Amino acid sequence: MSGKSPKTVKAQSAPNNAIDFYRLLNEVPLGVLILDRRRRVLFCNHALEAIVGITAAVAQGLACRHVMRSRACLTECPAAKGYLSENVCFETDLINRDRKRIPVRCTLAPIFDAENRPAGFIETVEDLRPLKEHGEKVSQAYRFGNVVGQSRQMEKLFRIVPVIAQSDASVLITGETGTGKDMLAETLHHESERAKGPFVKINCGALPETLLESELFGHVKGAFTGAGENKQGRFYLAHNGTLYLTEIGDLPLTLQVKLLTFLDDKIVFPLGATKGFAADVRVVAATHRDLERMVRDGRFRQDLFFRLNVLRLHIPPLREREGDVRLLLDHYLNFFARKTHRSVAGFAPRALSILLDYDYPGNVRELRNIIEYAVNVAREGKILPKHLPAYLSEARESIRPSGAAAEAVLPPPAELEVDVVSVAGEGSWPMAERRLILEALVKAKGSRQQAALRLGWARSTLWRKMKHYGMDQS
């Protein structure tokens, strides 16, 4: 095949009929390149012309590296020695005449002449762009907006969210801390017809009652001491959009009445105003509290609960979402590896086992923080147990105590258990403190009052620290 190559080959079944080989190759939808022993181009088909952006006539006689311009050509050409003992397949990229970088899969095979001597090479080139694009879509398949999950529970949620998004009714989102209530609320807004309007968020637990009322509904000049100017509330700001009330369970009873009035009349009365204005706002509320129980305890108005509970979305805790831990581990590993430009390749089996065994009381937020920590500590290679926050291994050991010795070590009072389990192996104090708060909250079943008591802090100290660690936003 050196020099001028034969354009025709004889078909075995019809020895007298020659087939126009190149014409045949032009019909193949895969890029095909035929090279001589010195890797000069003898022929390229139409599909390859389209990929590299050069015509066969121009390519003929040029060195393969100048036609293909692939990374493999220039760094590790498998045919560099002039022969190949077997076919090789590799993925690489090329830069075409449109200055586009194209991912390709190449298969290079030797060609032999009639005497079985090496005569050149044939290379097929597959454009991987459609596959990559499909892969990106697939990798986004297990998500809705920013909420990721593939468990049965989440699939059910993903099915109902688009329907609820299209409705204009108020929505109540419930779920433990860190499950993604904020993300879901934002997704609801973006999927709704109000997507072009504002999405305004307010944390009902973060402000004292008087300030919260002013913040929500606004006030007029002179409404109270210090009200020097008119102030537009969040309802006004959310006009034509969505108002997201997080921690609705912490909304004081007096404001619950006012919110209920708005939900009924759609009219907002700023503090001290005699005239109201009609606000076209969709209310999405969220809480990690048990509102039914609060209603029974008289801490949440039943009528408001019924009003909000019409459309309810419950995000299950991570420990109940079968298969999602693994998906989220990979998702956040890729996310943080890309974000921090680290070449972290995956999890070592032992580290994976620790991560899969952990029950994530802080849910997705905690998992995300753990992976962020691990990616930053590991920097490259695989995530090993030593790259994980130490409390994971400690918690694992504390879950499986063995024998009398273990009984002796474990402190009987629940209050002490929190301290011993959490702090012992912690890498940094802020993380340990954060973890301590989470565990205290879990043990107090979400009651901040009880959690503060367990921790020996004032409720305000707990609130301040939770705010500091961003734990008051779910």
Added chain:
Amino acid sequence: MIRKVLIPLSEEEVAPRFDLAAEVLLAELEEDGRIVQEKVLILPEPSAERLCHMVMTERAHTVICGGIEEEVFDYLTWKGIAVIDDVIGLASVVLRRWADGRLKSGDRVATNSSTKPN
């Protein structure tokens, strides 16, 4: 006025790809096309970013190269650098042709044993 040109190299040829070249030829020419200085610089590793930085720090007016990604091409032209890309050929011949004002994008100029002249 002295004109400066940078050519990414692959051995003696213009490198088929800008981002994979680990050597560059840097040449200074008088206005009449006379080459007053030529030097070959070696990069620690191939990198489009590093090459772009070199183009800027060496104050080159023109880059002659083979394949170059659109993003890099746009960056260099935005910085006022003339980029003549998709060029195939021996660097010395390409440089001479450019000095004579006869080089344009897409040219295949002579040649070693494995490149075909126009």
